[in-house]
Amino acid sequence: MKRLALALGTMALAVPLASAQTSTWVPDKAHSEVDFTILHMSLSKVHGHFGNIGGKITLNDADISKSSVDVNIDVNTVDTGNTMRDNDLKGESMFDVAKFPTATFTSTSVAKKGDKHLTVNGNLTVHGVTKPAVLEADGPTGPVPGMDHKPHSGFSATTTISRNAFGIGTKYPAAVLGDDIQLTIDMDVAKQ
Numbered sequence: 001m002k003r004l005a006l007a008l009g010t011m012a013l014a015v016p017l018a019s020a021q022t023s024t025w026v027p028d029k030a031h032s033e034v035d036f037t038i039l040h041m042s043l044s045k046v047h048g049h050f051g052n053i054g055g056k057i058t059l060n061d062a063d064i065s066k067s068s069v070d071v072n073i074d075v076n077t078v079d080t081g082n083t084m085r086d087n088d089l090k091g092e093s094m095f096d097v098a099k100f101p102t103a104t105f106t107s108t109s110v111a112k113k114g115d116k117h118l119t120v121n122g123n124l125t126v127h128g129v130t131k132p133a134v135l136e137a138d139g140p141t142g143p144v145p146g147m148d149h150k151p152h153s154g155f156s157a158t159t160t161i162s163r164n165a166f167g168i169g170t171k172y173p174a175a176v177l178g179d180d181i182q183l184t185i186d187m188d189v190a191k192q
Contacts, residue, residue, distance in 0.1 A: 021060055021061050021062040021063075022058060022059065022060050022061070023058070023059050023061060023191055023192075024056050024057070024058055024059075024191070024192045025056065025057045025058075025059060025153060025189035025190060025191050025192065026054075026055070026056050026057075026189060026190055026192055027053040027054060027055065027071070027187050027188070027189055027190075028146070028152065028187075028188040028189065028190050029051070029052055029053060029054070031188035032051075032053040032186065032187040032188055032189075033049045033050060033051050033053065033185075033186060034049060034050045034053065034073055034183060034184070034185050035047065035048070035049045035183070035184040035185075035186070036048050036049065036050075036181050036182065036183050036184075037181070037182040037184075038163070038177065038178050038180070038181050038182075039177075039178030039180070040176075040177060040178070041175070041176060042174075042175050042178075046080060046085075047080065048078060048079055048080035048081070048086075048089075049078075049079055050073050050074065050075065050077050050078055050079075050103075051074070051077040051079070052073070052074035052076075052077045053071060053072070053073055053074075053187065054071070054072045054073075054074075055069075055070045055071035055072045055104075056070055056071075056192075057069050057070075057071075057155070057187075057189055058070075059140070064110060064112050064118065065109075065110050065111055065112055066110075067107075067110050068107050068110070069105065069106070069107040069110070069120055069122065070104075070105075070106050070107070071104065071105045071106075071185075071187075072102050072103070072104045073102065073103040073104070073105075074101065074102060075090075075095050075097050075100065075101055075102060075103055075126075076090065076097050076101055078090060078095065078097075093169060093171060094168055094169050095126075095127060095168060096127060099128065100126070100127050100128045103124070103125060103126040103127075104124070104125045105122050105123070105124050105125075105133065105135075106122050106123050107120050107121065107122040108121050108122050108123065108132075109121045109122075116138055116139060116140075116141070117136070117137070117138055118135075118136075118137040118138075118139070119134060119135070119136060119137070120134070120135040120137050120157065121133075121134050121135075122134075122135070124161065126161075126166045126168070127166050127167050127168050128167075129165070129166045129167050131161070131165055131166065133159050133161060134159060135157040135158070135159050135185065136157060136158050136159065137155055137156065137157035137185075138155070138156050138157070139153065139154055139155035139156060140153040140154065140155055140189075141153060141154040141155075142154055143191065146188075146190055148190060150190045150191050150192075151190070151191040152188055152189065152190050152191070153188075153189055153191075154186075154187065154188055154189070155185070155186075155187045155189065156184070156185065156186050156187075157184070157185040158182070158183065158184050158185070159182075159183050160180050160181065160182050160183070161180075161181050161183065162179050162180065162181075163177070163178070163179050163180070163181050164179050
């Protein structure tokens, strides 16, 4: 009976320790964005960004490879600095934000590469199409205390996706609008 009580006591102590290794972090919307670059007319690159990043990162402090990422992007926030182009991007032939207002990334695995570098595999959903994507990420940096009195950390990640694979602007040939879209994700996340 004493052994059973000892075993149960040990298990009861182990549960809080296991949960203490995991922390939840959410994007600071004022300091997080997804930037993109695409080749226009085979001449120059057009830059833009999306704001209003939501979701969460679940960090496993003991083993970062057991962490997870679940992020959503408000596609309505697309901004290239040109209102007419932004309206075209929101339209049916491009992002079709009336049908697909949100893009998401959900990780399937996280691998540590070096001191502050991660490879994050996952599924990216844009324009109603889900494809595998690999983010090469640096971070976490910090933590530092934020204005909200919570610890903040930073991540920066890059990937390249195919515009055509996601069914975006398929009527435009690559000579007019490049197929490769380079993404840079910069996130300031606050511990909850």
